[in-house]
Amino acid sequence: MTTCRLCGSTNTASVVDLGATPPCERFLTADQLDESEPTYPLRLEVCTDCWLAQIPPLITPEDTFTEYAYFSSYSESWVEHARRFVGAAVDRLGLDAGSFVVEVASNDGYLLRHVVSRGIRCLGVEPSVNVGQAAREAGVPTETRFLTPETGAEVRAAHGPADLVVANNVYAHIPDVLGFTRGLRALVADDGWVSVEVQHLLTLIEKTQYDTIYHEHFQYYTVESARRALATGGLSVVDVELLPTHGGSIRLWARPAEVAGEPSARMADVLAREKAAGLHELSGYTEFADRVARVRRNLLRFLVDAAERGDTVVGYGAPGKGNTLLNHCGIRPDLLAYTVDRNPYKHGRFTPGTRIPVLPPERIAADRPDYVLVLPWNLRTELTEQLSYVGEWGGRLVFPIPELDIVEVKS
Missing domain, CATH: 3.40.50.150 (Vaccinia Virus protein VP39)
Structure with a gap:
């Protein structure tokens, strides 16, 4: 039973259950790939007394x-x-x-x-x-x-x-x-x-x-x-x-x-x-879980179809939100070969749970993939401009949320 951390009530209702995932910013080094990862339930609930939405406090800020x-x-x-x-x-x-x-x-x-x-x-x-x-x-x-x-x-x-x-x-x-x-x-x-x-x-x-x-x-x-x-x-x-x-x-x-x-x-x-x-x-809150499931199905359908056609799909960005998406959808390197990020701290590391390699952004231009899945979709305007060069070889950008959107870009 969850106790609301704001008002102390135990009257909470489930909004969506995303399974169990590792902490989203715990990127792995190559030496850690043979080690187990701790995972924690990821379940959003809402207090029906004060209406604070919250997840169980299973990890600490430290x-x-x-x-x-x-x-x-x-x-x-x-x-x-x-x-x-x-x-x-x-x-x-x-x-x-x-x-x-x-x-x-x-x-x-x-x-x-x-x-x-x-x-x-x-x-x-x-x-x-x-x-x-x-x-x-x-x-x-x-x-x-x-x-x-x-x-x-x-x-x-x-x-x-x-x-x-x-x-x-x-x-x-x-x-x-x-x-x-x-x-x-x-x-x-x-x-x-x-x-x-x-x-x-x-x-x-x-x-x-x-x-x-x-x-x-x-x-x-x-x-x-x-x-x-x-x-x-x-x-x-x-x-x-x-x-x-x-x-x-x-x-x-x-x-x-x-x-x-x-x-x-x-x-x-x-x-x-x-x-x-x-x-x-x-x-x-009642229809939210159904819409979440639809996002997952649409993204997986796109990735599986691309793999069947022999198209290459890589990611752009390694944000915390991206790791929720990757883990909930069960995406592995067979569907997303790698992702890139501007933060050198993450280069040579692997995404938590899904263990997708994180590489420097220059790899996209070198490999010329068919599709780039943009994980920090909230930066759409900024990243569409930054990634306009993908259009030089006919590549497309893919935004997974709020609904799957495949975009042609002009270089």
Whole structure:
């Protein structure tokens, strides 16, 4: 029986069961190929009391984030997204040289570099040793630690309260929602702001983005469930923005409850959309598993047919979401010869579970495959442009989600 990590209820309902998979960022070296891999159930449930969607907390953040394979700066569009956010936040909040900005889970400094360039004092709080070191080498002040109420208070005591605390794409990654939220409140000034970006459960359900369900993501938020979660730390959500990132995300603006004021009209609009989609009741979740099965069948049918014709299919990207898709579909090197990634950390390694080789991107042009399966489908615009050269030999791009789409590209 699952106990909701937000409200403590045991009234949960299954949304989809994806079997058992290894952690999505635990890429294997060649020496590890003869070793067994730990696998954990991957099952999405929703609490019918507070409507937080979540998976069982079977691994700990320490298992995943002490050394991490994901470096944000390898995505050009993501760095540009961060640059635009910093510019808008500076204008919205009136940040200047006397301000202080803290980013939690700051990765390799992809966002705070833009804060540094504006002459604004900042600090990254990043749990992963290797990516935190990359941030420091890039000139971004960074401390290696997990955020808790205690560490939040320590950072505040050492550096002062933050005018802005940024928590982009981390609020789903922590099993202790209550403690992490209190940590955010410990960091922020009593009249400050907290900005949280997280994938929107509304688009995940509506567009069958099930590959974003993996063990690093412990919960999946609507605006309503995120509002309830942040309230446990004394933070009130006053505004929300809908973003295209990760196939559809929300940016929540929150303040300490004492100074928050009334929420914006945009809050009411998005809450109404969620309610209309049935996400505050079970009806919104009942058909999701059937749509997931359809995505799996369509992708496998394409790959098997391509293999029967003698066509070559390789992958582009080795994101965590790709490993959910590959494992759920049971795809092996006989159907996907290899995938490539811009992150050299992953080169020469193998995808967890499916053990597909990860190679440098240059291999695609050298091998001229018939099809390139794009695993980070959420970067479709960026990658269609980057991979336009595939059209030189008549190759095509394949996007598996929200539905199978085979695209001719012009070089």
